Amino acid sequence: MTVSNNGTLNSRVPDGNLQDKWDNHKNNLRLVNPANKRKFTVLVVGTGLAGASAAASLAELGYNVKAFTILDSPRRSHSIAAQGGINAAKNYPNDGDTIWRLFHDTIKGGDYRSREANVYRLAQVSNSIIDQCVAQGVPFAREYGGLLDNRSFGGAQVSRTFYARGQTGQQLLLGAYSAMMRQVATGKIQMFPRREMLDLVKVDGKAKGIVTRNLTTGEIERYAGDAVLLCTGGYGNVYYLSTMAKNCNATAIWRCYKRGAQFGNPSFTQIHPTCIPVSGKYQSKLTLMSESLRNDGRVWVPMKKGDNRPPNEIPEEDRDYYLERRYPSFGNLAPRDVSSRSAKYVCDEGRGVGKSGLAVYMDFADSIKRLGADVIRARYGNLFAMYEKITAENPYEVPMRIFPAVHFTMGGLWVDYNLSSNIPGLYVLGEANFADHGGNRLGASALMQGLADGYFVIPYTLSDYLAENLHSEKIGTDHEAFDKAEKETTDRISKLLNVKGKKTVLDFHRELGDLMWDNVGMSRNRENLESVIKKISELREEFWKDVNIPGENNTLNKYLEYALRVADYMELGELMARDALDREESCGGHFREEHQTEDGEAVRDDENFSNVSSWEYKGEDKEPEKHVEDLNFEFVTPTQRSYK
Amino acid sequence: MTIHLKIWRQKDSNTPGRLVDYTLDDVNPDMSFLEMLDWLNERLMNEGKEPVEFDHDCREGICGSCNLVLNGMAHGPYEATAVCQLHMRKYKDGDTIVVEPWRAKAFPMIKDLVVDRSAFDRIMAAGGYISVNTGAPADANAIPVDKYNADLAFDYAACIGCGACVAACPNSSASLFTGAKISQLAHLPQGNPERKRRVVRMVDQMAEEGFGDCSNYAECEAVCPAEISITSIAKMRREYFNALSEIE
Numbered sequence: 001m002t003v004s005n006n007g008t009l010n011s012r013v014p015d016g017n018l019q020d021k022w023d024n025h026k027n028n029l030r031l032v033n034p035a036n037k038r039k040f041t042v043l044v045v046g047t048g049l050a051g052a053s054a055a056a057s058l059a060e061l062g063y064n065v066k067a068f069t070i071l072d073s074p075r076r077s078h079s080i081a082a083q084g085g086i087n088a089a090k091n092y093p094n095d096g097d098t099i100w101r102l103f104h105d106t107i108k109g110g111d112y113r114s115r116e117a118n119v120y121r122l123a124q125v126s127n128s129i130i131d132q133c134v135a136q137g138v139p140f141a142r143e144y145g146g147l148l149d150n151r152s153f154g155g156a157q158v159s160r161t162f163y164a165r166g167q168t169g170q171q172l173l174l175g176a177y178s179a180m181m182r183q184v185a186t187g188k189i190q191m192f193p194r195r196e197m198l199d200l201v202k203v204d205g206k207a208k209g210i211v212t213r214n215l216t217t218g219e220i221e222r223y224a225g226d227a228v229l230l231c232t233g234g235y236g237n238v239y240y241l242s243t244m245a246k247n248c249n250a251t252a253i254w255r256c257y258k259r260g261a262q263f264g265n266p267s268f269t270q271i272h273p274t275c276i277p278v279s280g281k282y283q284s285k286l287t288l289m290s291e292s293l294r295n296d297g298r299v300w301v302p303m304k305k306g307d308n309r310p311p312n313e314i315p316e317e318d319r320d321y322y323l324e325r326r327y328p329s330f331g332n333l334a335p336r337d338v339s340s341r342s343a344k345y346v347c348d349e350g351r352g353v354g355k356s357g358l359a360v361y362m363d364f365a366d367s368i369k370r371l372g373a374d375v376i377r378a379r380y381g382n383l384f385a386m387y388e389k390i391t392a393e394n395p396y397e398v399p400m401r402i403f404p405a406v407h408f409t410m411g412g413l414w415v416d417y418n419l420s421s422n423i424p425g426l427y428v429l430g431e432a433n434f435a436d437h438g439g440n441r442l443g444a445s446a447l448m449q450g451l452a453d454g455y456f457v458i459p460y461t462l463s464d465y466l467a468e469n470l471h472s473e474k475i476g477t478d479h480e481a482f483d484k485a486e487k488e489t490t491d492r493i494s495k496l497l498n499v500k501g502k503k504t505v506l507d508f509h510r511e512l513g514d515l516m517w518d519n520v521g522m523s524r525n526r527e528n529l530e531s532v533i534k535k536i537s538e539l540r541e542e543f544w545k546d547v548n549i550p551g552e553n554n555t556l557n558k559y560l561e562y563a564l565r566v567a568d569y570m571e572l573g574e575l576m577a578r579d580a581l582d583r584e585e586s587c588g589g590h591f592r593e594e595h596q597t598e599d600g601e602a603v604r605d606d607e608n609f610s611n612v613s614s615w616e617y618k619g620e621d622k623e624p625e626k627h628v629e630d631l632n633f634e635f636v637t638p639t640q641r642s643y644k
Numbered sequence: 645m646t647i648h649l650k651i652w653r654q655k656d657s658n659t660p661g662r663l664v665d666y667t668l669d670d671v672n673p674d675m676s677f678l679e680m681l682d683w684l685n686e687r688l689m690n691e692g693k694e695p696v697e698f699d700h701d702c703r704e705g706i707c708g709s710c711n712l713v714l715n716g717m718a719h720g721p722y723e724a725t726a727v728c729q730l731h732m733r734k735y736k737d738g739d740t741i742v743v744e745p746w747r748a749k750a751f752p753m754i755k756d757l758v759v760d761r762s763a764f765d766r767i768m769a770a771g772g773y774i775s776v777n778t779g780a781p782a783d784a785n786a787i788p789v790d791k792y793n794a795d796l797a798f799d800y801a802a803c804i805g806c807g808a809c810v811a812a813c814p815n816s817s818a819s820l821f822t823g824a825k826i827s828q829l830a831h832l833p834q835g836n837p838e839r840k841r842r843v844v845r846m847v848d849q850m851a852e853e854g855f856g857d858c859s860n861y862a863e864c865e866a867v868c869p870a871e872i873s874i875t876s877i878a879k880m881r882r883e884y885f886n887a888l889s890e891i892e
Binding site: 053056057060071072073074075076077078080081090092128130131132133134135136137139140141142143144145146147148164165167170171174177178179181182184185191193216245246247279280282283284285287389390392455456459504506548550551555556557558559 | 655656672674675676678679680682683685686688689690692693694695697699700701702703704706707708709725729731733754755758760761762764765768769770772773774775776777778779780781782783784785787788789790791794795797798801802804805828829832834835
């Protein structure tokens with residue numbers, strides 16, 4: 001493995017004071033004059049918050065936008081499922097919030113594994129996002145006086161979270177979608193639904209187009225553009241079960257990785273502590289229960305292994321409220337990564353509950369006794385109803401069963417301060433990039449990042465690149481680079497369809513998911529990581545020999561789509577394990593058992609790992625090469641988190 | 645438990661479709677309806693047969709992708725529940741379930757249970773927005789909105805765009821969908837400047853797409869997983885009438 005920290009990775013963070021960097025940078029970015037904007041075509045892949053906001057904003061400026069989604073409408077992208085809210089440093093409640101404080105909370109929450117300048121900019125533009133969304137008609141919660149309401153979220157000390165009941169993501173996405181549809185009506189955006197990007201086309205080292213599969217007809221299509229924006233979300237579905245939607249996938253970013261785009265911190269995954277546990281092998285998807293439940297729910301498991309009594313028959317002295325015991329000052333509100341890991345440990349000890357033994361109780365009995373059922377109903381009524389719908393158990397009477405689940409990937413394609421990957425003309429926005437959340441994402445900041453990238457960063461930074469390329473030759477879809485990319489894509493599809501093996505795609509995906517969850521999940525160690533790299537590679541080999549894909553290419557064929565995605569997970573999973581093995585420290589969601597204190601707390605190694613690991617593809621059957629971007633903390637001092 | 649299924653299979657819009665019988669004898673009551681279809685598809689593929697195509701994505705009732713009519717009811721028999729949130733424990737051992745796609749002229753067939761709902765996007769493009777460019781609008785608190793109207797706007801904005809309203813309507817009308825967006829924006833001061841233009845354009849587009857008109861059956865409200873009220877249709881009509889009388 002080679003380590004380099006010069007040449008390939010220039011973060012392009014501007015000089016100067018943290019507070020002035022973004023403004024100064026904007027002063028220096030080149031502009032494209034209005035008459036020239038219409039000469040450029042921008043391909044936007046993915047239409048969630050990042051993609052829809054970018055597509056709308058760029059079309060408003062006069063660029064020609066082609067927007068692609070794998071779904072039948074941009075309005076269904078998975079940003080829609082975000083519940084909690086979106087942070088901004090408005091300080092409307094007068095409780096002491098500032099841009100600095102939002103920045104500081106976010107970079108500390110990320111366990112000091114993100115860039116100061118990026119995170120500060122995120123906090124800076126957060127307020128404009130709220131203004132923009134309100135102007136679009138997003139119905140945020142309001143007070144009786146007519147002004148916007150805020151709440152505290154995820155243990156924050158200030159109330160900076162804006163929300164629209166439990167459906168904030170839906171309302172923000174529909175706002176961005178409406179802005180997009182307005183541009184569709186003007187003709188500045190051409191919408192391509194049910195299209196999946198299967199390759200990136202590069203000419204002279206620059207991104208110049210994409211190859212997609214029309215998911216209705218199976219046709220392979222070519223689109224040329226002056227820049228490509230990847231807004232394709234996270235890759236949590238590598239684990240098979242996650243809170244992601246079924247169609248979320250890693251193919252677009254993975255195909256770009258294989259064309260030379262570097263992948264930053266692939267092992268950084270967030271595992272959320274409060275999800276409804278798996279109920280059987282047929283389970284296809286996990287559902288998140290809002291973190292706010294931990295304000296009143298007490299988490300426990302039986303003291304003794306194999307105690308199968310119903311929870312209400314287990315007396316107080318036979319219960320272990322393990323979070324309260326281990327973290328007396330934070331108790332049930334210990335951070336996401338710490339809570340998730342603790343649940344895993346008690347289940348590993350055989351003290352897990354429910355049929356599978358992979359769950360812990362979250363018990364509201366004490367709160368109901370103290371506050372009354374009506375108060376609990378007012379606070380969590382909708383969540384309790386959702387829980388009952390899925391599990392058929394009444395949480396007012398029996399404790400909820402919860403278990404951690406994969407929820408977000410902080411890793412993603414490496415980008416510089418301009419959101420440009422190391423391939424000129426290829427930009428990566430939202431969850432698809434690695435940039436702003438470091439080792440762990442705070443609640444209510446994913447929506448903020450997606451919209452910041454799309455509304456307020458890319459319109460500036462993209463013009464700089466396009467201005468520079470005003471006179472470069474336009475590439476048509478008849479260019480040989482398109483021929484080559486199309487051929488490789490059709491070859492891959494025929495190869496898959498011709499395997500005609502015995503096992504279904506789902507069988508393979510489940511197996512991969514188990515390997516990833518057990519070895520590259522909440523708790524990782526060298527031995528397991530080394531062996532899982534081998535196992536994934538064997539599974540991949542078996543996949544290409546024995547997968548059974550039904551039907552034809554030239555029609556709607558969702559299992560073929562799925563197979564192409566799983567083929568990429570088989571490679572990405574290995575890179576995630578490799579990155580986890582290489583990072584000899586514990587930070588944020590990445591916990592290496594070798595790097596912990598005597599009482600089991602994470603130990604970061606700032607001396608050697610205050611950096612971004614960025615991986616470069618070197619060819620089939622070759623080990624990827626690691627590059628390093630050092631993180632320099634000029635304005636904050638990294639500290640060790642403690643919740644004792 | 646054992647479940648008998650009669651599922652609509654159709655190769656494409658040019659080939660006639662038909663109901664095909666399947667029986668699953670190992671359905672777990674904790675499965676969701678879509679997980680049961682996954683289960684069926686696994687079995688079909690293991691037998692070398694083609695799986696059933698259906699649209700789905702978030703599987704938590706918010707994306708609006710899933711679109712199944714079960715025994716004649718859009719999204720199945722339970723109120724305020726998208727079919728992805730319906731669990732098999734709601735059925736009895738031995739039940740027979742007829743599974744069909746949305747049926748409407750404006751939703752052309754693609755394959756099996758998958759239809760094309762892009763007409764909804766075109767209705768939105770006709771006016772379902774507030775014309776504000778990305779930039780620096782006024783501070784978010786510059787325009788107070790009274791809580792009553794803000795909450796009402798949210799109720800209408802909760803539409804998930806699934807199209808169950810169209811599937812349930814004897815006229816295949818998209819009035820609940822269109823009315824929800826018009827009502828959301830009509831209850832907000834931000835929506836005022838374009839209020840008249842919006843309602844006329846969206847209603848006209850709805851007709852152009854081939855959706856029928858509303859005759860107040862209220863079937864749409866009964867099946868809506870987001871519990872959108874038909875007061876939105878009344879609101880849409882009032883807005884339309886006002887707009888026309890003034891535009892004249």
